[in-house]
Amino acid sequence: MSKFIDRVVLHVRAGKGGHGCASVHREKFKPLGGPDGGNGGNGGDVILEVDANVHTLLDFHFHPHAKAGSGKPGEGGNRDGKTGGDLLLKVPDGTVVLGKDGEILADLVGAGNRYVAARGGRGGLGNASLASKARKAPGFALLGEEGEERDLVLELKSVADVGLVGFPSAGKSSLVSVLSAAKPKIADYPFTTLVPNLGVVASGDTTFTIADVPGLIPGASEGRGLGLDFLRHLERCAVLAHVVDCATLEPGRDPVSDVDALEAELAAYKPALAADAGLGDLADRPRVVILNKTDVPDGAELAEMVTAEFTERGWPVFEISAVSRAGLRPLTFALADLVREYREAHPKAAPKRPVIRPIAVDESGFSVIADPEEPGGFIVRGSRPERWVRQTQFDNDEAVGYLADRLARLGVEEELVRLGAEPGAPVTIGDVSFDWEPQISAGIDRVPTGRGTDVRLEQTERVGAAERKHASRVRRGLVAEDEDES
Secondary structure, rough: OOOOOOOEEEEEEOOOOOOOOOOOOOEEEEEOOOOOOOOOOOOOOOOEEEEEOOOOHHHHHHHEEEEOOOOOOEEEEOOOOOOOOEEEEEEOOOOOOOOOOEEEEEOOOOOOOEEEOOOOOOOOOHHHHHOOOOOOOOOOOOOOOOEEEEEEEEEEEOOOOOOEEEEOOOHHHHHHHOOOOEEEEEEEOOOOOOOOOEEEEOOEEEEEEEEEOOOOOOOHHHHHOHHHHHHHOOOOOOOEEEEEEOOOOOOOOOHHHHHHHHHHHHHOOOOOOHHHHHOOOOOOOEEEEEEEEOOOHHHHHHHHHHHHHHHHHHOOOEOOOOOOOOOOHHHHHHHHHHHHHHHHHHHOOOOOOOOOOOOOOOOOEEEEEEOOOOOOHHHHHHHOOOOOOHOOOOOOOOHHHHHHHHHHHHHHHHHHHHOOOOOOOOEEEEEEEEOOOOOOOOOOOOOOOOOOOOOOHHHOOOOOOOHHHHHHHHHHOOOOOOOOOO
């Protein structure tokens, strides 16, 4: 028998983008073939999709790590790298995706509903795509980005129309077994049911699902017994049915006190999702009281005594016996009517259309703040500058000069000047820190130099540390002014 798993921790990693290629076309009698480096392929996404044939999170319990395919690097001859394949993970209907801090990221209800759990990294551009009038033969390419890596919590909340609530051994599993084709475990001891059981019931033209939730006891809303583990399976139920054991031999128990105790727990439990709360709190859901085990003489007498009290509360009351199947037909039609009324009052929402919000033309896309840990330093934040830094080969001077041009065109240079940044001020973008050199003529037409070099990086009037040290030693008379200390 397979295990029922309704909560797992899933580690997802999207595919890495492939690096761009820096290549020059070489062919006989064509000395100026030009750049022909292809782009790297994008990394694959990790996608969660609802599948009606999946009913548990068991697969993720045994395989908690999921990784999508990485993109291939570009090649010479204008050959782009292959895109990494997406990883499609099938999840059951009613799966809730939570972040590591407990925030709700997605509520997957309805077959085919999808959520991108981790997005793949972008592939780097090859030097053929970076060519321009000022840079006709780039000697560099952009690096591919790393894919997203996240830790997610998946929780399953059963999507059922009717939820059966009751103390242990009240006969909930027996009722599900006679109303539907489900075959739950049935025994004569408490907490026989350790996992929710779902059954499909057909009544006339209406077909609905019924959920048998493991037995609840006082204190369930605070985690006592199996309460918190399975109370969430009632959140999406449109109708709650109290299954009461009228033949119990436990002292101090009777149908009214059992229902009152469970009503207090339902009132104390609050749905976590706004979509579930749209059905109303559990205390506000329609109620049905099912007095079970009336085939026992004492149970039939007790049922007659308490029926009037439940009727005064406005709750329909049904006397049944899951063993002899007495009273099941009126119960089935009544549940079908309540479910039909709910469906008419809450029609299925139309699928949401994707909303595309273009970025405003005056949106700078970055911000510059003072570095709280580095006096005189600054931190540049923004998706574009941080992405550009990740794509840069810092061991290639031409690539660094290209980055400086992009940042200058974005307005980072002007913003640093406006905030009073001094030459040599430490500037941090993403995970990279560097000394700001405002003398570099970034953003203007560059002077062509050798491939992989940028003459502007060597043109700085700021005195370096070695020169300042030599001047200090000269002033103290330790060395001659023209003496070379190297």
